[in-house]
Amino acid sequence: MTVNILAIESSCDETSASVISDGKVLNNIIATQSVHEKYGGVVPELASRAHQQHLIPVVHEAITNAGISKSELSAVGFTRGPGLMGALLVGGSFAKSFAFSLDLPLIEVNHMEAHILAHFIEDPRPSFPFICLTVSGGHTQLVLVRDYLDMEVIGETLDDAVGEAFDKTAKLLGLPYPGGPFLDRLAQEGDPKAFDFPVSSMKELNFSFSGIKTAVLYFLREKLREDAHFVENRKADICASVQHALIEMLLIKLKKAVKTFGITEVAIAGGVSANRGLRDALSVLSQRLGWNVYIPRLEYCTDNAAMIAMAAHFKYEKGIFCPLDVSPLAKMKIGIHE
Template sequence: MNVIGIESSCDETSVAVISNGKVLSNLVASQDIHKIYGGVVPELSSRAHLQMILPLVKKAIQESNIQKDEIDIVSATAGPGLIGALLVGLTFAKGFAYSLNRPFIPVNHIEGHIFSGFLMEEKPQFPFLCLVVSGGHTLLLYVESDLKIKKLGSTIDDAAGEAFDKVSKLIGLGYPGGPLIQKYAEKGYETEIKFPIARLKSKYDFSFSGVKTSVLRFVQKEYGDTKIPENDLANIAYAFQNSVVDALSEKVELALNNYSVKSLTLVGGVAANKLLREKLYQLSNKYKISFIAPAIEYCGDNAAMIAYRGQKLYEAGLKFDLNYNVYPSLNKNTFIEE
């Protein structure tokens, strides 16, 4: 079964072709223009998707070494995400599916991330615990099957990825924050600089606005309007990254103590963070379960995970018509149960 996937939920245009779960091509065009604004500008994102989607579709099919009429399923991200950006990818996918007379399968972006570990040679085993840490979402999930996902916890304010971006901008490193914070943290070390972990009444929920505010107050107190020295930047990044990773890993361990699972997975853009991957790998060893994190190319927004999820929805017998529309929020059209 050959599936083409299209992803355009935010600032990356991606097209992939998979065959029986194997990735034949996975192309991603990133939009560097947003760096100068310190965040994604929706209007610019939509325009870039319009420019890139057709060339990427042609190139992805060419690199896959299959013919256009050999495609069995057309899938695309329907949400959550930026409405204008989503409309570009989903509308193109519907037209493409219609032209080929093939099934059209809309995919929830977060569900794409959840099952991205299945793109790896070693795959998760049901039931598994999944930590989703993408730019706009932080979720802890108990995944029983392809269509049964239970939400254990989520962030009550900023997502982990948002906290990385905001703190990076705050201390003058720029955007996107995740890779920059990690780069500087690798040069830092343990000092008296400490940032708090939020303690919540809800068992598995997260909060990252407090640590962000703590960094802000520290910077204002210590440096005022002056530039932060390079060595201090590294130590601030080190302390902040440790705080976020500890907050995430604590909740994961709590869930591992309360749920019997066969695998632990880490997915989403922040899953590329080396320290977080190492902490969860250590936890998986402690609890004697497998740990699966996607390759870096499948951590960020990518169409391979959308194609894979589309295939699974099709195999489950789900059918969709061409009137299906985009949605900006996670709380719609998802198999994630509260």
Template sequence: MATILGIESSCDETSAAICIDGKILSNIIANQTVHEKFGGVVPELASRAHQQNIIPTVHTAILEAKIHKNDIDAIAFTRGPGLLGSLLVGTSFAKAFALAKNIPLIEVNHMQAHILAHFIEDPKPAFPFLCLTVSGGHTQIVLVKDYFEMQLIGQTIDDAAGEAFDKSAKVLNLPYPGGPLIDKFAKLGNPDAYNFPEPQIKGFDFSFSGLKTSILYFIQQKISEQSDFLENENNLQDVCASIQKRIVSILLKKLTLAAKELKINNIAIAGGVSANSGLRKDLICLAEKENWNVFIPKFEYCTDNGAMIAIAGYHKYLKQDFASQEIAPIARWAVNHSQ
């Protein structure tokens, strides 16, 4: 029996989870509301909040799993990528815990963990599969050949899809985090009301900076013509629906291209933006058309969470792939490379 404590602290969520033999018994997430008034994550405030949250979060995870801290066989933690100050808090805690309990330390790549979240519950994807990993900081298409054999075949050349959602929301005067609010209003709007441009990028790569700029100019023009344009609920809903439709279409067009070229019909999505209802709905429709086997994680495993770190740590534990006490966090870490 292997009992793994997973620690996630890459950005603005402090999370801890307990995994026993591949089964998640607890997954506690402490969100940080301090960033709302700044319209985005402030790294220094994030690291301070992690320091305040990490001990009670771990304690709660252990209690909810109904185990004792002495039952833990190894501790897995997010080494990177992410905000260095935030990563440092989780890494330091994990190293101290492992040293105090004399148990192995397991480093986890945050982006690999998002993909491995698909192995928390059934149905699990069969290898090989393609995973569209979309979040505030990353937009990638990954060919997953095994648990830790992954090939990055497409990524954004500028901004991530999650950033496109959040920055668009800011232009619409929606509070942070704005991505979920765009999703909420989009459900009530007409996705064909406005036609935002689609970037022409060759291959499997993405680009969202031009789309963000076009949305900004569009809103500025509309407000110059009608000062209360965004105060009209119907206008706001239609704009949100149109923005969401374009971002989702960009993502799925590249995913379709990769699936056809590589002749793979096992398709997964992961990351915070995979919680978007428009992406989920359109992917399911596309899967029926393309005869894909689609794997979509539960909402609680889409955003940053300790469970995905714990399950990744469990599979590394089976390989006896442990880290040393000299290990340090890294802000940039490719999904297809070890350090």
């Protein structure tokens, strides 16, 4: 009997649905929320309302596109956390109602674990164990992945996430929202050694990015006092230099993790893994150090339901389901299941 799972993702500002059939992702429908652009960041209440508007159309499209009927579904998977509480409530409430109406088992998924499991949507797939650097707007973590559902955080940021550092720098430079991708594009045109920004060194395998955000702010204030057109004239060099420092911080800890655990199977996941500078730097490093590196396709790096579907598939195989009274968790840790 074919196992078809409907998956729903609504952790932040992407409304997404996907159908996976016997472990093969059939589609990945995403509705992007443009309402946040004029505010320069995600507004939680507006995100929740947009999810309410988009959810039924994307679910309908995912099921129709898969060429199946609702009666052929075997389970419903959804993002339980981490994420914005209101956004999680919208997706979770729909998933529970949908599963209840069709008498289907419900599967709760950890959003960050799903980012890691996005590597198993298509080839090439990493071998266990591997180390995954998960980088997004809200998280920066090093994760030891022993199996599909056996993960341990071995290092994480003690303050801001690297994605936030990218976005805040972009905002200071007057770049459009979301700023990270625009900064990345400009960085390709600039000199990464033009300006020297601090590379913090935390103990063990942890990260800190609050210092570089402050350093960039003071740097720009000083330069603009001297020359009102400084940012306009040197924007690409500033972007390249900040990106160089941020990537250096990530790779220093990644190299240390590989050496500590003796594992050369290395992956990156999360929205920031779409960054061209990080991808290129990791490619060069892997060739020099003999790592096997895995990076998902761009559409599976940012928030999407295909990765939720993949995680739900592995839980379904193990018979891991959740009750209908399950509550969303705005903060949900990798490897800890409640």
